[in-house]
Amino acid sequence: MQITPEVAQILVQGLKYLGAGLAMVGTLGAGLGIGILGNGAVQGIARNPDTAGAIQINMILAIAFAEAVAIYALVVALVILFVG
Amino acid sequence: MSTPRRRIGFYRWIVLALIILGIYITGAFPPIQPHVQLPAEAISEPLFTLPVIGEFRMTNTLLATLIADVLLILMAFGVYRATRDPKNIPGGISGLVSTIVEALYGLVETTAGKWARRIFPFMATIFLLVLTANLMELIPGVDSIGWLHHVEEGGHGYPVRYVGSLGLLEKAAEESHAEAGYSLIPFLRVASTDLNFTIALALIAVVMTQVMGVRAIGPSYFGKFIAFGNFLKMWVRERLGPFDVIFPFIDIFVGLLEMVAEFAKILSFSFRLLGNIFAGSVLLFVMGTLVPMIQSGFLFLELFVGFIQALVFSMLTMVFMTMAMQSHGNHEGEHA
Numbered sequence: 001m002q003i004t005p006e007v008a009q010i011l012v013q014g015l016k017y018l019g020a021g022l023a024m025v026g027t028l029g030a031g032l033g034i035g036i037l038g039n040g041a042v043q044g045i046a047r048n049p050d051t052a053g054a055i056q057i058n059m060i061l062a063i064a065f066a067e068a069v070a071i072y073a074l075v076v077a078l079v080i081l082f083v084g
Numbered sequence: 085m086s087t088p089r090r091r092i093g094f095y096r097w098i099v100l101a102l103i104i105l106g107i108y109i110t111g112a113f114p115p116i117q118p119h120v121q122l123p124a125e126a127i128s129e130p131l132f133t134l135p136v137i138g139e140f141r142m143t144n145t146l147l148a149t150l151i152a153d154v155l156l157i158l159m160a161f162g163v164y165r166a167t168r169d170p171k172n173i174p175g176g177i178s179g180l181v182s183t184i185v186e187a188l189y190g191l192v193e194t195t196a197g198k199w200a201r202r203i204f205p206f207m208a209t210i211f212l213l214v215l216t217a218n219l220m221e222l223i224p225g226v227d228s229i230g231w232l233h234h235v236e237e238g239g240h241g242y243p244v245r246y247v248g249s250l251g252l253l254e255k256a257a258e259e260s261h262a263e264a265g266y267s268l269i270p271f272l273r274v275a276s277t278d279l280n281f282t283i284a285l286a287l288i289a290v291v292m293t294q295v296m297g298v299r300a301i302g303p304s305y306f307g308k309f310i311a312f313g314n315f316l317k318m319w320v321r322e323r324l325g326p327f328d329v330i331f332p333f334i335d336i337f338v339g340l341l342e343m344v345a346e347f348a349k350i351l352s353f354s355f356r357l358l359g360n361i362f363a364g365s366v367l368l369f370v371m372g373t374l375v376p377m378i379q380s381g382f383l384f385l386e387l388f389v390g391f392i393q394a395l396v397f398s399m400l401t402m403v404f405m406t407m408a409m410q411s412h413g414n415h416e417g418e419h420a
Contacts, residue, residue: 071359
């Protein structure tokens, strides 16, 4: 089959969609990490309800770090889709 | 009930009327999906030309940043005027800003302790600026009112229906191609979706962390990165145990890792904020196209995400500044 410029453009566009979808597989790790964090925080609050405020603040901080990795994956996917 | 009040539940009828009006309008004028791109779009002709960088155009995110700055200055002025008055308790917006500032100062005091007065201005300014910039996403008109421009070959274009001198982009019944195609450049776009804004904030946060560290500890703060102290001591001591030879090399390596971690912090700060808010605005666009009636539910999500991201940015800045200001005195104490 001859690869004309129109076919090449359609091919590239389709591969872009595929690449963006594959890039989002990285959010698996972030979901797991945030779940483990929530587990530890809730158990800590269950053992010691007086420190709930401090535990909550530290949990939010740690969740921000874990979610940042998922956001990197999202930015890669968006760059693949919308840039160039 | 002596005072005459409106019937209980008056406002819910207004909300119901607005919902029905919204459904009718989205049926009559179906929304299109705007053209999403990561770099900010220019909305004016080149204003002036700088010698090295090139020509300077006003972009829509720069306009949104300026509006956020003006809003912050007005709020600060309002709170200042309200607190100068000794008789009245500040109410309304001044009271809200006072409450937020008090809550933030309590947060900084529990984490930073004695350095709270120095860290608090940076942390609170970053929080309020990012919060104001993120909340501008929810205002109707942002991202949807702008210039119409003709789209060249290969892009998505939509036909225009003119109402007076305003144009409305509308979905065509059949796919229209480039000759009739127009696209929208918004006047205002959320400031945090521009990588320039987030990298600038991240650079300010990380550079001020180093400055705070030097102010607290002195120039020996850089001994965290360039850890040759133990290495030099190794040559001078008479008796060397096995660990006295290994630890200096590990210290040098750890110092290099710390320096790399500072650069990773810049990238992490900027991309966390950019990714969250940009993905949120793309989500709002797509939801506006797919299910225009319940797009408002996603506005709640964006409100929450914007607030959390502002809080996370400022809290991380505060934590890194606190860690930088604590002297790493443990290491010198061990090898006495």
